[in-house]
Amino acid sequence: MQKFKETILAPTLFVIALFLLWEIVCRVFSIAPTILPSPLDIWNALLKYWNPIVSNSWQTLFTTLAGFGLAIVFGLLLGVFIGWSKAIYGALYPVMIGFNAVPKVAVVPILILWFGIGTVPAILTAFLISFFPIVVNVATGIATTEPELRDVLRALGASKLDIMRKVGIPRSMPYFFGSLKVAITLAFVGSVVSETVGSNAGLGKLMLDAQAAFKVELVFASLVMLAVLGIVLYAMTAWVEKRMTGWAFRGENQGF
């Protein structure tokens, strides 16, 4: 019950209060809807443009999840590869850092050049931006295996693959699932950025068009939709993390 109060009730009340305040400010100062639409204006816009908003949301959701899926597959593979040996870790880590330092917006035009305007650049941007934290976390989880434990197993004649399977990969799982929350948020950002730079569908594109047509309330309606999607995606991965890595947290939650 306490938990419900803290995790559901409190944030909901806070959001409602925030929207109320927003509405009041808009009315009291009679701010023009072309500058800052009130929550009621936005709600009306949501209803009015519901069809395009939903279809574009699906597009953004699809590119985000496709990019995220790719990031999981490649992130895990590359993470295990990098965590495999100190030499590989040493060789690839600086390259990875350099790669990650490049702002991904700068890559979008190249992707469009190669793949044309459409879904593919959005997926690839989501992928490129979100796979880094997965790689780093998985590699760290593996590389921090206790040397004594390694010795115990090596003395038994365990191969590197054995140690990886029995210890390295399982122990990197909390790191992996922990990185998913960050990764999904980044993938979402990547998709929307790519759609905003050059695309023919998606919430980013919808916002861009709405802005060009001076439909400010639609811009904000899309923004609200983005926020909702972002929260849902985050909550889903957070739930998966909790479910999959219970053993990593159980020891800490004593005494309550």
Next chain:
Amino acid sequence: MNLGDPLVELKHVSMVYGAGANAVKAVDDLTLTVHKGEFIAVVGPSGCGKSSMMKLISGLMPVASGTLTLEGNAISGPINKVGMAFQASNLLPWRTAVDNVLLPLEIVQPHRSQIGSKRDEYRQKARALLESVGLKGFTEKFPWQLSGGMQQRTSICRALIHEPEILMLDEPFGALDAFTREELWCMMRDLHAQKQITALLVTHDLREAVFLCDTVYVMSDRPGKIVKVQKVDLQRPRDIEVTYSPHFQELVQELRSFIGRH
């Protein structure tokens, strides 16, 4: 006590970390014999090469010079005839105590190829081992549900499950409080008596060494070599009360005088 045949023999062994200018000689001219069924302790100042010697015997590091044999055969790599336990229990947090103990059997042949079909049988064996060190009722618990002493007992069971020729303990009780430590000494004493295991204990605690062992070796500062071999002639089975006897105290003081003197 009458000694068994020599099991592990080190003759004038030296060992080096790294190469060239930044090579560190960890042990030098180390000569020592572990007999079957013997319980020996190696004590010495910090950094003198005790853990390094363990790595040599378990085949994790090569000798730079000298000979190192197990049952007469040179050790040139991991031999899976050793079981190791360290100061940290290093249990896998996602496995229960019994599953942690089973880990070596998933690696060492012939168990490795049999564990799939005979899981229950192996599990029974692991449970029996855990119960023999006083963990009845805790075999299905996860490490975080066990006390430090219980975790260490589990770790020692893991080192023993594949019935190694020699059990190697590197400061296994170092992180425990005084009472728990003495409890585990008694557990170790009983294991040694029941299973006739051969054991090599590295410790900083001279009382521990004298209480548990038949022979205590004292190593010098790095690069470590043996500066004193002390036979412990206390009657077995030993009670914890023996640690208060004058003879026990004498042995401890004698050993103490050899540490950090060189």
